[in-house]
Amino acid sequence: MTTIIDGKAVAAVLREKVASVVAQIGAQQGVQPALAVVLVGEDPASQIYVRNKHAATEKSGMRSIAHKLPAETSEDEVVALVRKLNEDEAVDGILVQLPLPDHISPDRVINEIHPDKDVDGLTEANAGRLMLGKDGLVPCTPQGSVILVKTVTEKLSGLHAVVVGRSILVGKPLSMLLLAENCTVTMAHSRTKDLASVCREADILCAAVGVPRLVKGDWVKKGAIVIDVGINRIEENGKKRLVGDVDFDAAKENAGAITPAPGGVGPMTIACLLRNTALAAARRRGVAVTV
Numbered sequence: 001m002t003t004i005i006d007g008k009a010v011a012a013v014l015r016e017k018v019a020s021v022v023a024q025i026g027a028q029q030g031v032q033p034a035l036a037v038v039l040v041g042e043d044p045a046s047q048i049y050v051r052n053k054h055a056a057t058e059k060s061g062m063r064s065i066a067h068k069l070p071a072e073t074s075e076d077e078v079v080a081l082v083r084k085l086n087e088d089e090a091v092d093g094i095l096v097q098l099p100l101p102d103h104i105s106p107d108r109v110i111n112e113i114h115p116d117k118d119v120d121g122l123t124e125a126n127a128g129r130l131m132l133g134k135d136g137l138v139p140c141t142p143q144g145s146v147i148l149v150k151t152v153t154e155k156l157s158g159l160h161a162v163v164v165g166r167s168i169l170v171g172k173p174l175s176m177l178l179l180a181e182n183c184t185v186t187m188a189h190s191r192t193k194d195l196a197s198v199c200r201e202a203d204i205l206c207a208a209v210g211v212p213r214l215v216k217g218d219w220v221k222k223g224a225i226v227i228d229v230g231i232n233r234i235e236e237n238g239k240k241r242l243v244g245d246v247d248f249d250a251a252k253e254n255a256g257a258i259t260p261a262p263g264g265v266g267p268m269t270i271a272c273l274l275r276n277t278a279l280a281a282a283r284r285r286g287v288a289v290t291v
């Protein structure tokens, strides 16, 4: 029997744990942790993401502070806001919604965020900490992916993990997290020769590519854990739908456990953002928590 990993259910449990950590911080320090979200411009998808993050943050008991700036805001003005939020004692986490308008360098703005408030884990400081195996804030989607793997088995040591995709947002940090779990990690990408054979070696196969159903059923070793990060909008039989980077129906015949897409990694991303914000608040305010 193949286990279908229910990301929604795992995310719901994590969100409850976050809510209890938030309550603990409130009880010990008399403060309500706060997440500041910076949105520049009117990108419709970004507006939806920010609204969802706002609702989830409030539901967990934290304060959500939205800074909505017009598209013509200068890079220096956005940097000035980030610096102000860095200094603000009441703000525990800062998130700058990407993409930024073309005239603003995401690199400059993101790296202005204080690493201890960088709840997306995207600053160079946090990327370095992850690489060095030091405590830091870890990007949300890869963090959520590893939590899902651990719902299947806690014993990752020695397993061969293949990560397809080497993006800064997902593939690279996911590879680092799996390495930290003592997996033998192979990073595959668009230049990898014979990707199918590489994938067939995987005990844990993670796809973060952005190509609908790239990973075929016969690329999956019998019993492997398959984590599908992909979210792709396609049109099929005249209907719009979302599919992952894995051919789910075929892959589940071979997989021991597999995430659906949607309903797998997706819900974990916001849950891990909340987790990072609660952790950032607890660390800054000297409250010992586990979540």
Ligand code: NAD
Residues within 6 Å of the ligand: 141, 164, 165, 166, 167, 168, 169, 170, 171, 188, 189, 190, 191, 192, 195, 208, 209, 210, 211, 214, 229, 230, 231, 232, 265, 266, 269
């Ligand atoms: P990206 O475009 O930044 O990176 C894609 C990676 O895939 C690149 O490293 C590239 O080398 C590799 N690649 C491209 N074509 C390939 C091929 N044919 N064979 C092998 N490798 C190939 O994308 P990303 O930001 O890492 O996102 C990947 C997917 O994950 C997208 O579908 C995205 O929508 C989804 N995503 C989901 C979440 C979530 O919350 N679930 C979060 C972020 C991204």
